[in-house]
Amino acid sequence: MMRTVLDYLDNTASRLPDKVSFRDEKSALTFAELKDQALSGGSVLLNEGITREPVAVYMSKTPAEIAAFMAVLEAGSFYVPIDDEMPQMRIRLIFENLSPRAVICDESTKESAKELAGDAKIFVWDEIKSSAKNDEALTKVRASMIDTDPCYIMYTSGSTGIPKGVAVCHRSLIDYIESFCDVMKFDEETIFGSQTPFYFDASLKDIYPTIKLGCETVIVPHTLFMFPIKLVEFLNEYKINTLCWVVSALTMISAFGVLDDTPPKYLKIVGFGGEVFPIKQYRKWKKALPEVRYINLYGPTETTGVSMYYEIDRDFEDDEAIPLGKPFENVDIFLLDEDNKETDEGEICMRGTCVTLGYYQDPERTSQAFVQNPLNNRYPEIIYKTGDIARRNERGELVFVSRKDFQIKHMGHRVELGEIEADVNSVKGVRTSCAVYLKKKDRIELYYEGTPEEKELLSYLKEKLPRYMVPTKVHKLDRLPLTPNGKTDRKGLTAMSEGK
Amino acid sequence: MDELIEILQDLHSDVDFETCTTLIDDKILDSFDIVSIVSEVNDRFDVAIPAKELIPENFNSAAALWALISRLEED
Numbered sequence: 001m002m003r004t005v006l007d008y009l010d011n012t013a014s015r016l017p018d019k020v021s022f023r024d025e026k027s028a029l030t031f032a033e034l035k036d037q038a039l040s041g042g043s044v045l046l047n048e049g050i051t052r053e054p055v056a057v058y059m060s061k062t063p064a065e066i067a068a069f070m071a072v073l074e075a076g077s078f079y080v081p082i083d084d085e086m087p088q089m090r091i092r093l094i095f096e097n098l099s100p101r102a103v104i105c106d107e108s109t110k111e112s113a114k115e116l117a118g119d120a121k122i123f124v125w126d127e128i129k130s131s132a133k134n135d136e137a138l139t140k141v142r143a144s145m146i147d148t149d150p151c152y153i154m155y156t157s158g159s160t161g162i163p164k165g166v167a168v169c170h171r172s173l174i175d176y177i178e179s180f181c182d183v184m185k186f187d188e189e190t191i192f193g194s195q196t197p198f199y200f201d202a203s204l205k206d207i208y209p210t211i212k213l214g215c216e217t218v219i220v221p222h223t224l225f226m227f228p229i230k231l232v233e234f235l236n237e238y239k240i241n242t243l244c245w246v247v248s249a250l251t252m253i254s255a256f257g258v259l260d261d262t263p264p265k266y267l268k269i270v271g272f273g274g275e276v277f278p279i280k281q282y283r284k285w286k287k288a289l290p291e292v293r294y295i296n297l298y299g300p301t302e303t304t305g306v307s308m309y310y311e312i313d314r315d316f317e318d319d320e321a322i323p324l325g326k327p328f329e330n331v332d333i334f335l336l337d338e339d340n341k342e343t344d345e346g347e348i349c350m351r352g353t354c355v356t357l358g359y360y361q362d363p364e365r366t367s368q369a370f371v372q373n374p375l376n377n378r379y380p381e382i383i384y385k386t387g388d389i390a391r392r393n394e395r396g397e398l399v400f401v402s403r404k405d406f407q408i409k410h411m412g413h414r415v416e417l418g419e420i421e422a423d424v425n426s427v428k429g430v431r432t433s434c435a436v437y438l439k440k441k442d443r444i445e446l447y448y449e450g451t452p453e454e455k456e457l458l459s460y461l462k463e464k465l466p467r468y469m470v471p472t473k474v475h476k477l478d479r480l481p482l483t484p485n486g487k488t489d490r491k492g493l494t495a496m497s498e499g500k
Numbered sequence: 501m502d503e504l505i506e507i508l509q510d511l512h513s514d515v516d517f518e519t520c521t522t523l524i525d526d527k528i529l530d531s532f533d534i535v536s537i538v539s540e541v542n543d544r545f546d547v548a549i550p551a552k553e554l555i556p557e558n559f560n561s562a563a564a565l566w567a568l569i570s571r572l573e574e575d
Binding site for chain 2: 223225226227228229230248249252255256257258261262411441442443454455458459462467468472473474
């Protein structure tokens with residue numbers, strides 16, 4: 001019986017020991033090396049008494065980071081990816097919530113880890129990856145693990161200004177990866193081009209099919225996403241045939257007409273998600289690469305990863321939206337109206353093994369989104385309410401309509417406008433603020449009342465927030481406009497920015 | 501040139517675009533900025549930056565970008 005994702009690694013490492021698992025421009029790990037390093041790193045953690053607890057993995061995005069994740073799992077613990085591009089203040093907030101006793105870092109993050117980690121013990125990956133193995137301890141902890149133990153925590157934007165740590169167990173991840181591999185039809189020949197950061201659940205789409213099936217994942221250098229021809233040349237050089245990317249990374253290629261002159265040569269599968277794929281851009285892809293399978297992937301971090309998919313099988317009008325489609329096997333999705341009754345246009349709710357453990361050390365916010373199924377009062381059953389509004393079309397497919405709250409999707413990332421405001425409001429001298437999202441321009445702007453100068457506030461926000469959450473522009477106003485019932489007039493401010 | 505600085509300032513009001521020559525190297529501009537810049541340059545200068553000009557050297561400083569625009573205007 002399969003209990004943990006380590007079973008995937010065991011199988012593949014014995015079946016394909018010499019095949020490359022993960023690589024970047026500078027390094028590569030075979031499956032045997034991945035397993036070997038995981039056992040070594042895991043032994044070091046166990047020898048230090050670190051087990052059944054969160055371990056922060058604060059490294060740059062490399063094959064080594066995957067080995068560190070596996071090492072944490074081998075020690076019976078769960079990993080928490082922290083990215084070297086996250087602002088320090090955000091990492092501090094995450095560490096406050098997490099209180100980790102152990103942090104794994106690499107040479108590039110060592111200094112910063114020392115500053116941030118407090119009392120936590122710091123392990124430098126290169127120093128532990130070839131250590132002696134403690135087989136007895138590894139076997140013992142492995143035997144004690146069950147599939148409902150956490151596997152990882154990923155932090156996502158929270159409207160109060162404190163990021164929320166979504167804790168996910170092995171069972172949910174296995175359930176997801178099994179269905180996902182079936183739908184996508186990956187195999188040993190699959191070569192992924194990894195685009196998303198590892199602290200973002202979209203990266204699971206590359207990582208775990210690779211470990212389960214023996215695919216290869218090539219980490220695409222972050223800076224290439226600014227230079228589309230170089231990006232495609234990279235895909236061709238590494239014979240990448242499968243992309244699971246956020247939409248903005250795909251449109252970066254199509255919008256500049258790169259597909260006609262420098263088409264990706266090996267592509268077979270393009271999965272996309274994070275935001276709506278504009279039909280015009282999709283058509284360019286379809287026209288240049290008609291044989292490729294295009295699959296829309298939808299699902300929040302709180303239900304493990306992708307829970308719904310739609311493989312494009314027909315043409316669309318310019319103003320139509322590509323459907324979210326239908327649920328994966330073993331996921332039930334239904335729409336609820338404001339009175340918790342089933343409806344054909346309402347909030348997307350999910351039921352199944354995909355529903356994660358909840359927010360780490362945060363019972364209050366957990367109980368708001370992870371609730372008893374309102375359609376079932378007979379036994380305990382927790383569902384996740386996504387906050388996304390969808391409708392059912394005449395074909396029975398779900399189509400995204402809007403958000404229930406002020407969460408937006410920007411550059412493929414989930415952003416709570418409230419989190420930006422909470423940070424702004426915490427600045428000395430700021431009385432109130434309102435963040436607006438300009439859909440057409442895909443940018444965030446901010447209005448505020450108070451003493452700090454615009455420049456000053458913006459530089460502060462750049463230190464505090466991840467890049468994708470920093471407003472493009474901030475506007476200082478004497479008084480923010482109010483709606484007739486006394487709330488900040490977000491719509492009015494949005495219109496003001498759009499008019500400029 | 502002033503108009504170009506204005507476009508850039510609109511994206512990052514806290515950066516000194518007159519002097520900075522490491523806009524790409526220091527990760528000041530990201531892919532989203534590049535897309536915005538290309539579309540604004542197209543709107544205001546009626547210059548379409550082709551994909552083959554999307555290389556780090558053309559975006560590392562306002563001066564380099566201005567040279568690119570001038571070159572494309574002449575063509």
